[in-house]
Amino acid sequence: MTPDFDKMARRPASWLTAPGQQTSVVLSSRVRLARNISGLRYPNSADSETMQKVVSYVKTAIDRSSSLVNEGFIESNELSSLTRDFLVERHLISPTFLDDEPNRALYIDEDERTSIMINEEDHLRMQSMYPGLHLYRAYERANELDSDLCSSLEIDYDPDFGFLTACPTNVGTGMRASVLIHLPGLVLTGEIDNVIARISKMGLVVRGFYGEGSDVLGNLFQISNQTTLGASENEILKSIVTITESIITEEGDARNRLVEEAENQIDDKVWRAYGILKYARSLTSEEVMNMLSAVRFGVALGRVSFIDLDQINEILLLSQPAHLQMYYGEEMDQSKRDAVRAQMVRERLRISDRRSDP
Amino acid sequence: MTPDFDKMARRPASWLTAPGQQTSVVLSSRVRLARNISGLRYPNSADSETMQKVVSYVKTAIDRSSSLVNEGFIESNELSSLTRDFLVERHLISPTFLDDEPNRALYIDEDERTSIMINEEDHLRMQSMYPGLHLYRAYERANELDSDLCSSLEIDYDPDFGFLTACPTNVGTGMRASVLIHLPGLVLTGEIDNVIARISKMGLVVRGFYGEGSDVLGNLFQISNQTTLGASENEILKSIVTITESIITEEGDARNRLVEEAENQIDDKVWRAYGILKYARSLTSEEVMNMLSAVRFGVALGRVSFIDLDQINEILLLSQPAHLQMYYGEEMDQSKRDAVRAQMVRERLRISDRRSDP
Numbered sequence: 001m002t003p004d005f006d007k008m009a010r011r012p013a014s015w016l017t018a019p020g021q022q023t024s025v026v027l028s029s030r031v032r033l034a035r036n037i038s039g040l041r042y043p044n045s046a047d048s049e050t051m052q053k054v055v056s057y058v059k060t061a062i063d064r065s066s067s068l069v070n071e072g073f074i075e076s077n078e079l080s081s082l083t084r085d086f087l088v089e090r091h092l093i094s095p096t097f098l099d100d101e102p103n104r105a106l107y108i109d110e111d112e113r114t115s116i117m118i119n120e121e122d123h124l125r126m127q128s129m130y131p132g133l134h135l136y137r138a139y140e141r142a143n144e145l146d147s148d149l150c151s152s153l154e155i156d157y158d159p160d161f162g163f164l165t166a167c168p169t170n171v172g173t174g175m176r177a178s179v180l181i182h183l184p185g186l187v188l189t190g191e192i193d194n195v196i197a198r199i200s201k202m203g204l205v206v207r208g209f210y211g212e213g214s215d216v217l218g219n220l221f222q223i224s225n226q227t228t229l230g231a232s233e234n235e236i237l238k239s240i241v242t243i244t245e246s247i248i249t250e251e252g253d254a255r256n257r258l259v260e261e262a263e264n265q266i267d268d269k270v271w272r273a274y275g276i277l278k279y280a281r282s283l284t285s286e287e288v289m290n291m292l293s294a295v296r297f298g299v300a301l302g303r304v305s306f307i308d309l310d311q312i313n314e315i316l317l318l319s320q321p322a323h324l325q326m327y328y329g330e331e332m333d334q335s336k337r338d339a340v341r342a343q344m345v346r347e348r349l350r351i352s353d354r355r356s357d358p
Numbered sequence: 359m360t361p362d363f364d365k366m367a368r369r370p371a372s373w374l375t376a377p378g379q380q381t382s383v384v385l386s387s388r389v390r391l392a393r394n395i396s397g398l399r400y401p402n403s404a405d406s407e408t409m410q411k412v413v414s415y416v417k418t419a420i421d422r423s424s425s426l427v428n429e430g431f432i433e434s435n436e437l438s439s440l441t442r443d444f445l446v447e448r449h450l451i452s453p454t455f456l457d458d459e460p461n462r463a464l465y466i467d468e469d470e471r472t473s474i475m476i477n478e479e480d481h482l483r484m485q486s487m488y489p490g491l492h493l494y495r496a497y498e499r500a501n502e503l504d505s506d507l508c509s510s511l512e513i514d515y516d517p518d519f520g521f522l523t524a525c526p527t528n529v530g531t532g533m534r535a536s537v538l539i540h541l542p543g544l545v546l547t548g549e550i551d552n553v554i555a556r557i558s559k560m561g562l563v564v565r566g567f568y569g570e571g572s573d574v575l576g577n578l579f580q581i582s583n584q585t586t587l588g589a590s591e592n593e594i595l596k597s598i599v600t601i602t603e604s605i606i607t608e609e610g611d612a613r614n615r616l617v618e619e620a621e622n623q624i625d626d627k628v629w630r631a632y633g634i635l636k637y638a639r640s641l642t643s644e645e646v647m648n649m650l651s652a653v654r655f656g657v658a659l660g661r662v663s664f665i666d667l668d669q670i671n672e673i674l675l676l677s678q679p680a681h682l683q684m685y686y687g688e689e690m691d692q693s694k695r696d697a698v699r700a701q702m703v704r705e706r707l708r709i710s711d712r713r714s715d716p
Binding site for chain 1: 424504622623625626628629630632633634636637638640693700
């Protein structure tokens with residue numbers, strides 16, 4: 001009755017590869033709400049019995065809800081360690097959810113846009129993800145989920161502070177909203193540092209997207225809110241959307257300027273990356289991210305036409321270590337993964353450029 | 359009546375791309391003989407009149423010869439500076455022949471295997487080149503040329519020392535014999551340093567192949583004799599051929615070992631190089647040499663089959679700066695050359711891999 005993870009590993013995530021607004025810069029939008037059930041200790045100080053109660057209450061709430069289906073509910077002990085890694089790569093659970101704690105559970109919707117972690121840091125972490133810049137829509141869905149699920153649960157709420165959470169940084173709205181954005185233009189022109197400084201001054205957090213290593217990879221950045229207290233959900237969403245829209249404009253300007261001033265260098269960068277992806281026999285996940293970043297840049301600039309952003313996003317997902325192992329149905333060491341990753345990338349690109357290889 | 363250099367720039371050099379022995383390691387074999395005409399000062403101390411006499415004598419000797427044709431004779435003032443660069447890249451004249459000295463001339467055979475520099479360091483520098491390991495054959499041809507041309511010239515010869523030359527290092531046989539070899543296996547395994555040390559101990563000279571910069575490029579090395587005195591032509595040739603044959607064996611061993619121990623890394627190296635050559639929009643001549651070295655390695659190992667050594671050699675020749683400018687019929691700065699070079703490489707590879715792109 002649990003989701004078919006093997007099948008999932010073979011298909012793109014709909015929060016990443018469906019049509020969306022501004023997808024040439026914004027990969028996805030995400031809203032996460034933290035909630036806790038009244039009268040029960042929070043996970044970090046709760047005993048097994050309490051945690052099982054939480055799991056059981058939420059399971060019942062899912063049964064009673066109008067928008068959630070029983071099939072999406074999974075007890076964490078049903079998950080292999082590879083499946084957990086896979087779900088982290090798919091942005092459906094947090095890395096801390098991997099801890100060996102049996103009294104946890106998970107809900108994943110068929111389209112993966114809605115997911116719930118039960119007994120992570122808080123009793124409930126409800127998440128909604130959409131492709132492109134759709135932060136309001138993601139919030140609407142999260143809010144709907146909140147009403148639907150929590151109507152049959154008593155939630156800790158303080159008239160002065162708002163929603164109560166395990167960590168004080170989440171108290172208030174209990175909301176964390178974020179966008180994942182691709183900024184190769186601002187990185188290449190060197191303007192990225194100023195942009196990051198400006199975002200930080202506005203009380204938002206920018207962080208790079210990390211792979212197996214610890215460097216910022218693939219020119220991918222995440223912008224999210226730092227504060228959850230003292231501002232309404234809509235004010236928080238608005239500040240992120242506003243800054244994102246201004247970054248989209250700046251990124252567009254940087255891209256245009258680069259094409260005007262260094263057309264051949266840009267083409268060289270884009271096409272070399274494509275050549276390496278198409279022919280390498282060994283690729284680390286870091287290199288794939290960086291090479292895909294260049295190809296994505298070329299697609300966004302209209303200089304590469306026989307592959308589209310969805311296919312790039314799909315390769316980006318599939319090339320992650322756990323995805324690869326799920327896809328090929330076996331556990332592999334790094335050297336084997338690098339070889340199999342290169343093979344997968346070649347196969348995907350061969351499919352896409354049958355249309356018209358330049 | 360001079361050779362058609364534009365036509366020449368569009369075709370491979372027959373000393374490089376015709377079938378030959380051991381071509382997977384040995385690109386070409388070359389023998390050069392230095393001779394001087396009795397009673398005339400050598401070029402470095404001769405006046406214009408004397409040098410013109412030399413040119414005129416040699417022209418007459420070419421007329422009278424049985425194997426040389428008048429069409430191959432060119433006065434150096436007929437050569438543009440671009441054409442001179444082109445001939446250096448084609449190994450038909452030495453870089454010093456580029457000096458602005460009007461009283462020089464040149465002979466080039468239709469197939470470019472035979473060439474003569476007149477008034478370079480010596481009155482005559484006769485050269486014969488063959489593809490692959492054919493040093494004896496190259497010597498035979500040079501010797502034939504020597505007899506044919508010098509039968510109507512009186513040549514400086516000392517019964518004790520042998521042939522006299524401008525530089526004492528050439529006195530005796532006046533012969534410089536060399537092979538151009540590709541040693542990616544020995545470079546990758548790190549054994550190359552020992553090999554070079556051993557060759558040097560035998561009184562032979564090993565030097566890297568230089569491009570526009572000053573690094574050894576493309577794993578190409580030239581082995582030649584240092585001494586011309588105290589050993590017969592055949593002894594000199596034999597020592598080069600013997601050491602070359604032993605290097606061919608060692609290179610073969612290194613290649614086999616690499617494929618056995620690091621098959622995927624080798625394939626990765628080979629195919630990445632191919633991907634870069636096939637898609638880059640800007641390539642320096644150094645990078646082309648290094649990438650072609652990797653592809654050549656793949657071809658020699660039988661891991662790449664849709665391109666052959668001749669095509670690689672042809673791209674190697676064509677990608678040199680003067681060749682590119684001759685080919686495209688215009689002078690270009692480096693940035694333009696790099697772009698045009700990448701274009702030429704792409705076109706050539708597209709032709710070759712129509713057969714079967716992997």
